Every structure is written in C-alpha cells, then in structure tokens.
Amino acid sequence: MTKISSSDVRKVAQLARLELPADxxxxxxxxxxxxxxxxxxxxxxxxxxxxPTTRAVEVVNAMRDDLVEVNCSREDLLNQAPHxxxxxxxxxxxx
Numbered sequence: 001m002t003k004i005s006s007s008d009v010r011k012v013a014q015l016a017r018l019e020l021p022a023d024x025x026x027x028x029x030x031x032x033x034x035x036x037x038x039x040x041x042x043x044x045x046x047x048x049x050x051x052p053t054t055r056a057v058e059v060v061n062a063m064r065d066d067l068v069e070v071n072c073s074r075e076d077l078l079n080q081a082p083h084x085x086x087x088x089x090x091x092x093x094x095x
Contacts, residue, residue: 003036004029 009029013020020028074087083090 004032 006025006029009020009025009032013028078084078087078089081089
C-alpha cells in the first residue's frame, strides 16, 4: 500500500503554489514514496539511550589559562599619555 497518492502530490503542489506538469505527477509520487520509505527505515533505529546533539562532531573550545603578565609599570604608562593629572589620564571634557 502506498503512503502517498497522486492526489496528495497535486494537493501539496497547490499548497506550495507549484505548477507541476501532469506527466510528472507520477514521477514525483514515486520519488516521494521512496523518501517516505527511507524515513520509515530511520524510525526503526533504536535511539533510546542516545543523547540529543546539535552537531555530528562535538566542538570543544581550546582555552588557555589566563595569566597575569606585567609588561610595563603604571608610571611608565602614565608617562606616555599626552596629558596627565596625578595618577590619571587627563582627557578633554565630553558633554
């Protein structure tokens, strides 16, 4: 017994606003029937103990340790500023 009929193909084509030539309807019916039989094969697979995934291969971020490195002293950095006020950078007023 077929799972999809020619009338089903015509109905889906109409809903999708597709113009199918009458001579191609039988071809599409057979192709869709093959697709549905393949999906039935997939339904037979036991996936009870298989966790759901979003990818076929798990992606893991390779993270490095965050280490503090002192390259310059605070005084050296402040001395490089165009304008300095005490222990702070002096910048133009923004309104």
